[in-house]
Amino acid sequence: xxxxxxxxxxxxxxxxxxxxxxxxxxxxxxxxxxxxxxxxxxxxxxxxxxxxxxxxxxxxxxxxxxxxxxxxxxxxxxxxxxxxxxxxxxxxxxxxxxxxxxxxxxxxxxxxxxxxxxxxxxxxxxxxxxxxxxxxxxxxxxxxxxxxxxxxxxxxxxxxxxxxxxxxxxxxxxxxxxxxxxxxxxxxxxxxxxxxxxxxxxxxxxxxxxxxxxxxxxxxxxxxxxxxxxxxxxxxxxxxxxxxxxxxxxxxxxxxxxxxxxxxxxxxxx
Ligand code: 1HA
Numbered sequence: 001x002x003x004x005x006x007x008x009x010x011x012x013x014x015x016x017x018x019x020x021x022x023x024x025x026x027x028x029x030x031x032x033x034x035x036x037x038x039x040x041x042x043x044x045x046x047x048x049x050x051x052x053x054x055x056x057x058x059x060x061x062x063x064x065x066x067x068x069x070x071x072x073x074x075x076x077x078x079x080x081x082x083x084x085x086x087x088x089x090x091x092x093x094x095x096x097x098x099x100x101x102x103x104x105x106x107x108x109x110x111x112x113x114x115x116x117x118x119x120x121x122x123x124x125x126x127x128x129x130x131x132x133x134x135x136x137x138x139x140x141x142x143x144x145x146x147x148x149x150x151x152x153x154x155x156x157x158x159x160x161x162x163x164x165x166x167x168x169x170x171x172x173x174x175x176x177x178x179x180x181x182x183x184x185x186x187x188x189x190x191x192x193x194x195x196x197x198x199x200x201x202x203x204x205x206x207x208x209x210x211x212x213x214x215x216x217x218x219x220x221x222x223x224x225x226x227x228x229x230x231x232x233x234x235x236x237x238x239x240x241x242x243x244x245x246x247x248x249x250x251x252x253x254x255x256x257x258x259x260x261x262x263x264x265x266x267x268x269x270x
Contacts, residue, residue: 001017001018001196001200002017003015003016003017003022004016004017006021006045006048007044007045007048009041009044009045010037010041011025011026011027011034011035011037011038011041012024012025012026012038012041012042012045013026013063014041014045014048016054016055017200018200018204018207019054019055019056019057019203019204019207020055020056020057020058020059020200020203020204020207021045021048021049021052021055021057021058021059022058022059022061023042023045023046023049023058023059023060023061024061024062024063025038025042025061025062025063025068025069026062026063027063027073028062028063028064028066028067030070030073030075031062031066031067031069031070031113031114031116032062032063032064032067032068032069032070032114032119033069033070033071033072033073033074033119034069034071034072034073034082034093034118034119035073035076035082035084036076036081036082036083036084036088036090036092037084037085038073039090039092039093039095039096040084040092042096043092043095043096043099046058046096046099046100046103047099049103049105050103050104050105055105056105056203056206056207056211057105057106057107057108057203057206057207058103058105058106058107058108059107059108059109059110059199059200059203060100060107060108060109060110060122060123060126061109061110061111061112062112062113062119064112064113065112065113065132065134065192066112066113066114066134067112067113067114067115067116067119068109068110068111068112068113068114068115068119068122068123068135069114069115069116069118069119069120069122069123070114070116070117070119071116071117071118071119071120071121071140072093072117072118072146074144093118093121093122094150096122097121097122097125097150097151100122100125100126101125101151101222101226102222102233104214104215104218104219104237105211105214105215105218106127106128106206106214106218107126107127107128108126108127108128108129108130108199108202108203109122109123109126109128109129109130110130110195110196110199111123111129111130111131111132111135111137111186112131112132112134112135112192112195113132113134113135113136114135114136115135115136115137115138116136116137116138116139116140116174117138117139117140117141117144117146118146118148118152120137120138120139120152121139121148121151121152121156123137123186124151124152124155124156124159124185125151125155127218128187128202129180129185129186129187130186130187130188130189130190130195130198130199130202131177131180131181131186131188131189131190131195132177132189132190132191132192132195133177133189133190133191133192134177134192135176135177135180135186135189136174136175136176136177137174137175137176137177137179137180137185137186138168138172138173138174138175139152139168139169139172140172141169141172142169142170142172143172147169153165153169154225155225156168156169158225159184159185160183160184160185161183164183177189188202212241215237216234216237219233219234219236219237220234222234246266247263247266250262250263250266251263
């Protein structure tokens with residue numbers, strides 16, 4: 001595929017092809033472990049994806065074919081978080097997780113090799129996951145002195161069930177692509193050399209669909225799980241749709257024209 005660079009970063013690649021944005025962690029020497037900078041760059045790229053109306057779907061991946069992401073870079077883990085050049089400890093991957101769930105476009109994890117620890121959680125929070133046959137999944141928290149009790153626990157449990165999610169976290173075992181498929185953790189498994197082709201194919205199928213319908217579906221899937229914040233997201237989309245209507249425009253126009261609004265002609269649907 002003829003990917004073009006959307007913006008240059010130090011620790012990620014950010015590319016575009018035919019309506020698809022691809023965000024790749026580019027630290028293959030450490031199995032794509034993330035630092036606060038990696039995460040800040042991903043957050044920046046996600047913001048661009050949100051605002052750019054040429055982009056309809058986002059692929060999240062890791063460079064090199066050996067790892068999707070191995071979680072937080074343990075060599076920069078300090079007192080209270082992962083420490084970047086500004087010496088501030090951060091857990092900013094939690095903001096990225098929220099952003100992946102909130103962006104009103106489908107996000108697809110394209111997983112080759114390791115998806116481990118905080119890197120596993122990143123694929124978990126994506127809308128869909130497509131795995132290569134070499135993919136390996138697992139959490140390591142209780143082994144390396146960490147845990148993600150947010151989406152990493154509760155949303156994982158919604159996907160694979162309570163018993164399996166507890167097994168994944170308590171034992172810190174690793175699961176192959178077929179096992180991940182069997183437990184509903186990924187949508188599809190393909191040979192490594194077909195991973196990008198298949199993912200792009202899925203993206204193209206999605207891009208043929210109604211963007212507003214996809215947006216409403218994503219918000220609806222999230223709403224139940226995200227409580228009041230989920231309702232806020234779905235309600236915001238309802239407001240967006242309402243603002244598109246003549247009925248809502250009558251309210252605004254009446255205000256600007258300093259007259260009483262006349263809503264009488266708008267239907268009261270059963
Ligand atoms: O839990 C959280 C959070 C919770 C709440 C809020 C925020 C959070 C943010 C992050 C996290 C976490 O991600 S905690 C979990 C952190 N990750 C891990 O515990 C995984 C560590 N890595 C491994 O267990 C293994 O590397 C592996 C199973 C993925 C692969 O093993 P393999 O094939 O034997 O490769 P290995 O030799 O271990 O790794 C290759 C190189 O990559 C090594 O460097 P080298 O010895 O060649 O210099 C290795 O040190 C490096 N590397 C791999 N993973 C990491 C890493 N370096 C730093 N951090 C890593 N995560």
